[in-house]
Amino acid sequence: MSTRADQRTPARPSAHGKPRLAAAPRAAMRVLLIEDDAMIAQGLQTALRQGGFAVDWMRDGKGAAAALQTTAFDVVLLDLGLPDRDGIDVLRELRRRADATPVIILTARDEIQHRIAGLDAGADDYIVKPFDLDEVTARIRSVLRRAAGRGDPSIRHGELRLDPVARTVERGKVPVNLSAHEFAVLEALLQRPGAVLSRAQLEDRLYGWNEQIGSNAIEVYIHGLRRKLGSDAIRTLRGVGYFVPKA
Ligand code: CA
DSSP: OOTHHHHOOOOOOOTTSSOOGGGSOOOSOEEEEEOSOHHHHHHHHHHHHHTTOEEEEEOSHHHHHHHHHHOOOSEEEEESBOSSSBHHHHHHHHHHTTOOOOEEEEEETTOHHHHHHHHHTTOSEEEEESOOHHHHHHHHHHHHHHHTOSSOOOEEETTEEEETTTTEEEETTEEEOOOHHHHHHHHHHHHSTTOOBOHHHHHHHHOOTTOOOOTTHHHHHHHHHHHHHOTTSSEEETTTEEEOOOO
16 A cells, blocks of 8 residues: 555546546446335335435436436336336337346236236336335345346455445455445445545435435545544545545
């Protein structure tokens, strides 16, 4: 851990000289919730955020289609009965673009035909309302595991091992207990050791569009991570942002 690491400029231009948005590090798994029932949506958002997911909520098909065209999500929760269009249409449109984002459809108990149509249209799983919130997060993890394939999705860095699916961190085989936000910050930084992420970039990875962010929230998470992982685990590049040194 030489001091030279602090001076390294981590921004790496792509081979073609164009910015590569797809290469940006990811933090919290990002969920798009498409649901017009505000009560259901509120409950789901709370449960998902507690589960460490960043959630964006759209209440109609038009907004959902726009969000899906502009933002990369890790998983989509799709209510089939939307006010302006059938959720199945949203799903078909997504698959027509060869977009393989995992989709879990939300259906009522008596909507067996809708469920079948949804699976045939390319849904990865379904959840029947009324559902248990723990079941929803378990289904999401299951879909994400399948999407990640059979390989070990863990990120290893020095003596740290971060499992983005199980959402666990170990330091030298000893479990480290992190809050959901601390986990997301660490995951973002470990995606590209040596690369500096600004506070704004970290905030953007952590939160959905409508969530309020305390002005010093990131500093608090960084402080927590240093306390739990060692003060050298995360470096500050003054006036620029944070990074983990290359192992
Ligand atoms: Ca509905």
